[in-house]
Amino acid sequence: MLPPLLPVTTAVVLFSIRNERLEVLLVRCAAGAAWALPGGHAELDEDLDTSARRHLEAQTGVRGLYLEQLYTFGRPDRDPERRVIAVTYYALVPAGRLGLALPADGFAWLPIDALPALELDHADVVRLAHQRLAAKLEYSTIALQFMPEHFTLSELQAVYETILGAPLDKRNFRKRVLSLACIEQTGEVSRQGHHRPARLYRVRAPGKVEFIR
Amino acid sequence: MLPPLLPVTTAVVLFSIRNERLEVLLVRCAAGAAWALPGGHAELDEDLDTSARRHLEAQTGVRGLYLEQLYTFGRPDRDPERRVIAVTYYALVPAGRLGLALPADGFAWLPIDALPALELDHADVVRLAHQRLAAKLEYSTIALQFMPEHFTLSELQAVYETILGAPLDKRNFRKRVLSLACIEQTGEVSRQGHHRPARLYRVRAPGKVEFIR
DNA sequence: GACATAAGTGTCAGATAAACACTAACATAC
DNA sequence: GTATGTTAGTGTTTATCTGACACTTATGTC
Numbered sequence: 001m002l003p004p005l006l007p008v009t010t011a012v013v014l015f016s017i018r019n020e021r022l023e024v025l026l027v028r029c030a031a032g033a034a035w036a037l038p039g040g041h042a043e044l045d046e047d048l049d050t051s052a053r054r055h056l057e058a059q060t061g062v063r064g065l066y067l068e069q070l071y072t073f074g075r076p077d078r079d080p081e082r083r084v085i086a087v088t089y090y091a092l093v094p095a096g097r098l099g100l101a102l103p104a105d106g107f108a109w110l111p112i113d114a115l116p117a118l119e120l121d122h123a124d125v126v127r128l129a130h131q132r133l134a135a136k137l138e139y140s141t142i143a144l145q146f147m148p149e150h151f152t153l154s155e156l157q158a159v160y161e162t163i164l165g166a167p168l169d170k171r172n173f174r175k176r177v178l179s180l181a182c183i184e185q186t187g188e189v190s191r192q193g194h195h196r197p198a199r200l201y202r203v204r205a206p207g208k209v210e211f212i213r
Numbered sequence: 214m215l216p217p218l219l220p221v222t223t224a225v226v227l228f229s230i231r232n233e234r235l236e237v238l239l240v241r242c243a244a245g246a247a248w249a250l251p252g253g254h255a256e257l258d259e260d261l262d263t264s265a266r267r268h269l270e271a272q273t274g275v276r277g278l279y280l281e282q283l284y285t286f287g288r289p290d291r292d293p294e295r296r297v298i299a300v301t302y303y304a305l306v307p308a309g310r311l312g313l314a315l316p317a318d319g320f321a322w323l324p325i326d327a328l329p330a331l332e333l334d335h336a337d338v339v340r341l342a343h344q345r346l347a348a349k350l351e352y353s354t355i356a357l358q359f360m361p362e363h364f365t366l367s368e369l370q371a372v373y374e375t376i377l378g379a380p381l382d383k384r385n386f387r388k389r390v391l392s393l394a395c396i397e398q399t400g401e402v403s404r405q406g407h408h409r410p411a412r413l414y415r416v417r418a419p420g421k422v423e424f425i426r
Numbered sequence: 427g428a429c430a431t432a433a434g435t436g437t438c439a440g441a442t443a444a445a446c447a448c449t450a451a452c453a454t455a456c
Numbered sequence: 457g458t459a460t461g462t463t464a465g466t467g468t469t470t471a472t473c474t475g476a477c478a479c480t481t482a483t484g485t486c
Contacts, residue, residue: 004257005218008287008298044217044296048287072285072300074221074261083257085221085298087285154464171466172444195463196451367433384435385475408432409482 006085010052011039011122013070013090013129014060016098016109017146017162023109024126025060029119035108036119037126042087052089060107062098066145066209067091070129078121086121090129092145137163141182141210144203152190152198153177180212219298223265224252224335226283226303226342227273229311229322230359230375236322237339238273242332248323249332250339255300265302273320275311279358279422280304283342291334299334303342305358350376354395354423357416365403365411366390393425 014025026035038059042051049067057063070088078084110116112130115123136142137160146159157173177183182204189197227238239248251272255264262280270276283301291297323329325343328336349355350373359372370386390396395417402410 003220003254006221006255006257007216008219008221041216042219042287044219045289047289048285048298069284071282072261074255074300076258076260085261085300087287087298152464169445170464171446174465175467176443191452193463194453194461196465198464365433382476383433384477387434388436404483406432407430407484409434411433 006083008042008048008085008087009039010042010048010055011037011086011088011125012052012056012067013037013088013126014056014065014093015090015112015129015133015146016093016095017159018095018109020158020162021111021113022130022162023111024115024129026108026110026115026118027059028106028108034117034119035110035115035122037088037122039086039088048087049089052087052091056091060098062093064207065091065093066142066207070125070132073121073125075121086125088125088129090132092133092142094146094148096148134163136209139211139213141180141212144182144206145209147203150186150188150190150200150202152200154198156183156201180210182210219296221255221261221298221300222252223255223261223268224250224299224301224338225265225269225280226250226301226339227269227278227306228303228325228342228346228359229306229308230372231308231322233371233375234324235326235343235375236324237328237342239321239323239328239331240272241319241321247330247332248321248328248335250301250335252299252301261300262302265300265304269304273311275306277420278304278306279355279420283338283345286334286338288334299338301338301342303345305346305355307359307361309361347376349422352424352426354393354425357395357419358422360416363399363401363403363413363415365413367411369396369414393423395423 016023016025025038027038029036038056039052040055042048046054049069052067053063056065056067067089068091070090073086073088076083078086112126115126117123118126133142143156143159143163147156153174156177157168157170160173161167183201184204186200186202188200190200191197229236229238238251240251242249251269252265253268255261259267262282265280266276269278280302281304283303286299286301289296291299325339328339330336331339346355356369356372356376360369366387369390370381370383373386374380396414397417399413399415401413403413404410
């Protein structure tokens with residue numbers, strides 16, 4: 001008796017912070033009006049993580065992102081066309097790191113709190129990814145994955161405030177992140193705007209997300 | 214161009230607490246000496262959760278357990294025979310709730326800190342499930358899923374201590390769990406041993422795991 | 427009724443988290 | 457070159473939460 005065989009896809013919720021908003025990258029479906037997450041079929045001899053990265057890279061040009069498996073969706077009726085398993089991931093990209101700053105035609109960065117209708121169960125996927133990201137802010141250094149190579153503490157604080165959707169106290173915030181010792185001063189300053197320059201920081205171990213508490 | 218098709222299996226790490234130890238249910242492989250997790254192929258029109266429950270039920274007879282998806286393993290070389298995707302779950306069962314108290318031949322409850330060699334990557338699966346369970350103790354009421362219908366606070370504390378592998382302060386423990394208001398007194402007492410009887414408690418919302426903090 | 431055993435109960439101290447306001451450095455306009 | 461606007465940068469105090477700690481109570485057995 002042969003085992004049942006199923007098509008397996010990977011899909012990625014790619015987050016970025018643009019214009020003080022948390023946004024996700026969506027692709028306009030070949031078929032119609034709806035939007036979908038980037039992704040596609042996993043090959044026969046391809047690891048799932050690799051498949052997710054490959055599709056993301058092919059469609060957006062970005063490499064080396066922080067990528068984490070989210071959940072596997074497999075309801076038989078999730079795609080009315082045919083039964084497909086979707087192994088979903090989420091990834092974070094610093095605002096400046098996209099090869100195509102404004103992605104090519106058919107792609108769009110859309111704010112998470114005002115998404116259009118999404119294909120299949122992709123709205124559930126985005127919601128779950130958002131929950132996970134917000135939860136992970138509390139007990140890990142994942143937010144650093146949104147930062148460019150050099151950044152100011154105010155910029156980092158703005159990232160936290162954007163994801164949490166609430167303002168934070170400046171002094172308490174600085175105390176906390178500096179006590180984690182996961183970022184360090186570059187020695188340079190950022191001279192932008194008509195005001196005192198801000199010290200620049202960099203991540204001590206880029207690409208590594210550490211647990212705190 | 215047809216999409217690649219893959220066999221998809223589900224596997225479950227079934228935890229229970231027996232004799233003050235955290236144990237997992239293992240099945241002796243058809244093939245040889247190694248042990249494996251209960252599970253099997255997902256059918257063409259079967260939800261993944263349903264598949265996990267079905268295999269678990271068929272192999273152990275237990276129904277209605279708390280079951281949660283853990284991770285999807287898909288490395289092409291994880292099974293040397295042929296490429297298989299494994300969607301893994303973990304489940305919790307109260308010590309007394311097994312149809313077969315000592316499971317049938319070919320099954321065994323084995324303590325998590327002294328497991329034999331497991332098939333494929335099942336040792337990784339168990340390790341990950343254990344981590345998740347221990348983490349979830351801290352921020353949810355998942356431990357209640359190990360309790361029988363009626364139980365004493367000392368029994369509940371023993372469950373926590375077993376999973377965490379460390380003793381807890383009795384007064385602080387009671388303060389915390391009672392303040393959560395997720396359990397309530399039954400009014401009965403347990404009259405066991407040569408000592409003061411213990412009040413019995415029950416879970417307010419059985420089957421529901423709530424987040425705390 | 428003495429003894430062994432586990433159940434049940436509060437308080438205090440240290441650590442952590444939250445609230446809060448001013449000075450410093452720069453660019454620009456006058 | 458001085459006044460002004462703007463964001464960067466910095467400590468202390470208070471409230472809350474967490475962790476340590478010891479004795480009394482109720483039962484069964486001898």
